[in-house]
Amino acid sequence: MVALRSVVVGCGSALPARVVTNDDLAQRVDTSDEWIVQRTGIRQRHLADESETTSVLGVRAAQAALGEAGLGPEDIDLVICATSTPDHTFPSTATQIQAGLGIHQGAAFDLQAVCAGFVYGVATADKFLTTGAARRALVVGAETFSRILDWEDRTTCVLFGDGAGAIVLEAREGAGTKSDRGVLTASLRSDGRHRSKLYVDGGPGSTGTTGFLRMEGRDVFRFAVGSVTDVIEDAFRASGTTAEELNWFVPHQANRRIIEASADKLGIAREKVVLTVDRHGNTSAASIPLALDAARKDGRIREGDLVMIEAIGGGFTWGAAVIRW
Template sequence: MVVGTGSSLPARVVTNADLAEQMDTSDAWIVQRTGIRQRHIAAADETTSVLGARAARAALEDAGLTADDIDLVICATSTPDHTFPATATQIQAALGIHQGAAFDLQAVCAGFVFAVSTADKFLTTGAARRALVVGAETFSRIVDWEDRTTCVLFGDGAGAIVLEAQDEAGNRGVLSASLRSDGRHREKLYVDGGPGSTGTTGHLRMEGRDVFRFAVGQVTDVIVEAFAQAGVTAEELDWFVPHQANRRIIEASADKIGIAREKIVLTVDRHGNTSAASIPLALDVARRDGRIQAGDLVMIEAIGGGFSWGAALIRW
């Protein structure tokens, strides 16, 4: 079950008006198409692991736990500090965790959903007792700041949750998860570089219309399957916490499944698209402002490059 949440955002805020001073765009254009009003941009010394460690530390404090209580760290990220070692190991070291395993998971924007599902498998099989699941990104470092169609979409940040295996948890924790990938769609959302191909970091490239159509038309299959696996319906859901990429995609997906819009947790206006960090950031916001309460049924859902997409149902 989820016993703690935490988040970390860089201090620097870049508004749509700020971007309009640098390129041919406007606040109205960005808001109309995406719902984004601002995003946070990491400082030079704020690496992905720095942001991730801050969020993880906050989650540990929220759970009332220490480094000695954690035996698994998974970091979902597409912007690691280094090719290796894993960013998760740097978060582990920063927190003073000296036991258990730590590794990264790469499923782009769907990474946190994949990481939660993976951590759940460790916990339910007894391979770990408590898992720190982090989503952390510095996407500002891989966007092309001369491409106004993509650079306005992304921001930096990190979020984390602590999952704990409890003998008396009852029907709480991860109830179901549905994951999908289809590598045939690589050209629609990818980074044009890498150590094994160009030897460079590369920049993010996206066919926005194709991603929008796929996200609305296809991705809802994992939501339906997650509901079916758990034996619940959309009407029983308390909160829908999707990947925060585009408000129009989020609302269209919810409408298609029959999830009431008042049940949607939206942070895309404040954070922009923070890739794997967006869901845990939104979870932390909704839990700390009192919306998500113990016993609530929460759906997380995301699609990322590749394409990879997934959904998971959590009883809080």
């Protein structure tokens, strides 16, 4: 049976030039390198300067992805940007990335699912491509979370960083089996009852302010490890794959302890887990594509590898997708 698949043909990333270590933060808030590393695995993060907006980082990552794919702006007819830190209330950051790349056709829009945004973006692009509504899609995860942090709150300001990652997906025919290259399946969930666990305390429709990120860390940890395995198990079941068949598990890079506990619970060997949280911190929707690009550049992820991406974000939103690279 012939089936259209959304095949990854390019991957790219962009990080701000400024690197901030845990020791740097210890000069600003009451914390230490030992405290941060022990609880999160984070050693440093990149923070954007005034000129490095979310769209600027997104354009840089997208250009790298297009370059790897050997494609130009005329080849893209869909741009999706997953972000919680848009340049403006409107227009969408995706349209600014579209303009920055010189793309003048097709559609562009933002998608807001916080840290799960990139998984949601991949799932959404896959629907466009496999139904014939688009030929090639650019999926970008881009964030400047440093803009919404309370730098007096040591429990949150040490966790996050800025950056962007992008992939190019192209509709190609496959045999309709799990051996096909491309997105094999995606499973998405959300439950708005958990808003108070992880949220920003502002917005144009409520306070008229940007607000700051607020988090109940222990509750988020428990939910992330205990309650999000449903989408991963759904994705394995729908794609006919297993944890043993995975070559790489590329989860949202929030906290090393969460990542390792989740992998252990699912029976995914730790040597198959891609970790970049030590270098990047939590970059929300950008964390998965940043990790994908890192693993591509160092030769770990290769064509034909079976890759799972997975994330949980505020709301809560969560999701997983299985991709044959």
